[in-house]
Amino acid sequence: MNRSKAKRVVGILGGMGPEATILLQQRVLATVEATDDSDHLPLLIDMNPHVPSRIAHLIEQTGEDPGPCIGAMAQRLEAAGATALAMPCNTAHHYAQAVTSAVSIPFLNMVDLSVVKAASRMQPGxxxxxxxxxxxQSAGVFDEALNKASMQAVWPEDGQRMLSIIREIKAKGPTAQARQTLGEAAHELTTKGATLLFVACSEFSLIARDLPKDFPIIDTVDVLADAIHDHTTANEVPL
Structure with a gap:
């Protein structure tokens, strides 16, 4: 069935980090069965690698607040014609209010959407x-959504080890050491009683498909890609 061209376009708050933003584009691309360029979904992307460090602000408590910068990006994207916004950085969702208070268009909240998807597969508790x-974890990015869904969170014991492989991926791209460390962390979480795993760092999304396939996993970037597809095509009318 042919469909009219989508009139909606999602604006991407990107650059946190650049590879993760490109990965989201690839995942959005994969949501479409295309036979020609025109079948794909339009995106507006603000690729801004100069957003102040979320790690410096939240963990080290030495850096500038990224909120105003992210809010300004949201306004630019709305002015450019975006009908909704999305942000592929999980940590940056701590600043979601800076986005929603700056614009009048919807924000496709990756955190909330991912928890809703998990809740459809899990039992309360x-x-x-x-x-x-x-x-x-320290900023409680997922806490409110998890509480609403009556679900619990389990975290790796060594958070600094997780941070070190995020920095390694940012500096060197996906490495064998990063893949090994992520796999070990996944095993640790399953032994602690996790029913399902969240890949909730867009750097980890770059290597998530190398994780063992014998345990249920939700990659938050995939959830966001699906939401972008749904928003963009919601007003398409069969011809």
């Missing part, structure tokens, strides 16, 4: 194991 930056 069960635990999600988080493969994420320690900043996600």
């Amino acid at each position: 069960q635990s999600i194991g988080f493969l994420a930056s320690p900043a996600v």
Whole structure:
């Protein structure tokens, strides 16, 4: 069935980090069965690698607040014609209010959407194991959504080890050491009673498909890609 061209376009708050933003583009691309360029979904992308460090602000408590910069990016994307916004950085969702208060268009909140998807697969009281930056844990990025869904969080014991492989991936790209460390963290979380694993760091999303396939996993970047697809195509009308 042919469909009219989508009139909606999602604006991407990107650059946190650049590879993760490109990965989101690839995942959005994969949501479409295309036979020609025009079948794909339009995106507006603000690729800004100069957003102040979320780690410096949340963990080291020495850096500039990224919120105003992220809010300004949101305003630029809305002015450019975006009909919704998305951000592929899990940690940056700590600053989601800076986005929503700056614009009048919807924000496709990757955190909330991912917890809703997990809740459809789990029973209340069960635990999600988080493969994420320690900043996600310390800032409580997922806490409100998990509480609403009556679900628990399980975290790796060594948060600094997780942070070190995030920095390694940012500096060197996916490495064998990063893959090994992420796999070991996944095993640790399953032994702690996690029913399902969240890949909740977009650097980890770059290597998530190398994780063992014998345990249920939700990659938050995949959830966001699906939400972008759904928003963009929601007003398409069969011809």
